[in-house]
Amino acid sequence: MHKSxxxxxxQHENTGPKVVVALERISEAFRVLLWNESxxxxxxxxxxxxxxFLKYHSPDKCKVSFLADEFNMTKATISDTVKALMNKKLIEKDQEPGDARSFIxxxxxxxxxxxEQTEQFTREILEPVENLPAETKEQLFLSLTNIIHHLNRAGIITIQRMCQTCLYYRTNHQGAAHYCELLGKKLESTELRLDCPEHELLSTEN
Ligand code: SF4
Incomplete structure (x- = not known):
């Protein structure tokens, strides 16, 4: 049986379980902050x-099927969300050129x-993170990207437009720990991306 x-x-025996519980508390904080803002x-x-999401992503990603994958929800749930937002006149749908069945x-x-108003809901989480020393922040970012990559590979969270799942990403290439073939340059740890517009999914990640 796994240890809880x-x-x-x-938790007293080692740090790993305490980190998991800490992440759970932070996820609860996200949930509460988002709920209050909503x-x-x-x-x-x-x-x-x-x-x-619609504010920051290109039209090819602003479709019901993509949103369903992005938020790990069914198309029916996202369709209901889209209908509700249309009724409130916060979004509109345009037919995709060349495809009569697809809407952007x-x-x-x-x-x-x-x-613009609601996206600030994370400010109470951002503040203590910004106050961390630069090296700690970098290490924390790398550790979190490793956890996200693992969750993606395990099929728990779907779309991740991060360097580690990208066709153009190389490790230990041209003397660099991280390298982007598309940009043709090495990436510092802090330049690794979590939501890259140029991301192309590496087929073996599916
Ligand atoms: S294209 Fe974007 S996600 Fe892919 S390796 Fe380059 S920077 Fe990273």
Missing amino acids: PFNPDI KTHGLSPIQVQVLI INLTPNGASIA
Whole structure:
């Protein structure tokens, strides 16, 4: 039987379980902050997440099927979310040129304004992170990307537009620990991306 990280005796034995419990607390903080922000605007948490996503991503990603994968939800749930946001006049759908069955979702000016207000919901988490020394922040970022990469490979979270899952990513290449073939340059640890617009999924990651 696996040892539970929630068992305080197990936590006293080593740091790993304490890190897992700490991540769980932080995930709870994200949930509470997002919920509070959503309530303020009369929206659900997923409605807010979709608005923020639409603000920063290219039209090819602003479709129901992509959003369903992005948020690890069914297409039916995302379709309901899209309908609700359209009823509130925060988004609109445009037919995709050349494909009569496909629609691209865009923010209306009102939707863009709500996205801009709500995207600040992480500020109480950002503040202590920004106050960490640069080296600690870099190490924390690398550790978290390793955990995210593992969760992606295990099929727990789907789309990850991060360097480690990208066709163009090389390790230990031309004397660099991290290298991007597309950009033709080495990447410092802090330049590794989590949401790269040029990301091409490495087929073996599927
Ligand atoms: S294209 Fe983007 S995700 Fe891919 S290796 Fe280069 S920087 Fe990283």
